Amino acid sequence: MTQQALFKSSPETALARPRLGFLGVGWIGRHRMQAILGTGSVDVAAIADPSADMAAEAGKLAPEAKLVSSLDDILDLGVDGVVIATPSAMHAEQSIQALERGVAVFCQKPLGRNVAEVQAVVDAARKADRLLCVDLSYRLTEGMRRIREMINSGEVGRIYAVDLVFHNAYGPDKPWFYDPALSGGGCVMDLGVHLVDLALWALNNPGVGSVSGKLFSGGAPLKDVTSQVEDYAVATIELETGAVVQLACSWKLQAGCDAVISATFYGTKGGVSMRNVNGSFYDFTAERYRGTSRETLTMPPDEWGGRAAADWASRLAAGERFDPAAEELVAVSRVLDRIYGR
Template structure:
């Protein structure tokens, strides 16, 4: 890629795909060469962002253009297969979460990236909020002492609007796969990925405990994760919860030297406040405005433009997926 901008293809140009596409292209470090989506309307909107990009009808046709990278925003059941196909053709990958429906699928993608020596990342976007970055810095600097408890929530007053989300074969799971993945990732990432010693989960659908034979996905979930060193992580997530607002999102970390927490403001999906706690006092670490949504995607594009190959940090994606498997009892 010396002397030219990386050539990218965008596979899936719905709302999230176009949002990440805009963030990636904004810096001018890469070139949009191809776009693909089953919806002509979505393609038209993506073409407005990249008028010179070719419209193609498949990943095969996209990869035939000898791309440097592919941005994947397709249904979850396709992520692992499409990522591996791109990597084996020499293209770096930025994929929407989850990377795979199971840890086995995620592990296969990471192995393909390692073999190909290609940059792989997943859109675990809440890591990129200014608030979570500051909380991670505070904890890494020892300001909270030993972090012994972590509480995380992601409740959504709505649910996905596409049918495949509700088919466990296509989605791999419900609100845990959709929202809980962010919570598990934040807990492990902020604490620098300690060993997970135990996981338990309880899943509900329509207010009833979900059984494997029900053939449904969960719309409410509770989980407890025990980490080496005795840290206890508790998380709850849901779709269509009557929470009195659009969303309740939070990540709280409590240590022997104080606490820190990220909270969404006024039910927003986008506005977050991070605070540091000392007894009954609090200090603001970060607050809106913060344009964080496309930050992870733009960072991947910048690293690709700088010539980055496989990053061993991608192996952490498998650790997150293994925790999800254990929540589901797999």
């Protein structure tokens, strides 16, 4: 099942090869560009990055693109969509700026530093009637696709417990990540956003009841979320269905490998789980549990990293406009705010 099938909006007349601008083209940004170009349905018209070297590297992927200095320059070229990969503090403002010019947006997560920012972007997309998507890319792994299908089919019964983990043995290498005014938060904002999204998405966006969280920094409880960011967090989310979600995420955890990533759903007829393989950030296996036995559902390789961006580009080329499913972004952000106690 594709993301297009999961988040379908009413298509208008298909655009004749939409022209895109890319704002921020570091390694991840260039990876998205490759995936988008791989659809064969769009053209890259403009590239902007503070680093001339990064912009030049991206230009090798799209030799016809114009290298410019800012989002304003990109929008002035009359593009149909913009791909945003800038620091988190800029995401909401830049997304709204593009949407108000009638330009569709694909944004790096998080869309905003809090629920108010995210809601403002979604409102702007609705008003402009433009397609808005965020790179919540773990939805697009083959493992999570299979897990969601099995949950929706009722094969594992009623889901009553969800365990989510994302431990990263490393930490961000840019100073702004550690300033809550710029980042919106630490590992919860960076990694927990994926976990909360996976839980709500896989369970078809149930209502959320109580939310509690415990944040740590340097091995001690976080004292002030306005001046520090957390590097370890645990949270419990109670859903209106009666299910309980437990979440743990961290930066720089001494876990014996590069990363520990998993999403496990326990139901009355069994369980399903996606886990990373040998500490990899990219390779995952999915399994179906029955008592003490397990069945493999998916295994590597799976080139999932650019799927969300490619799907957005394909949907844009097909003429799709605002998708009401963008409200799911608000629901995720609201849970994050509650984990932070704000």
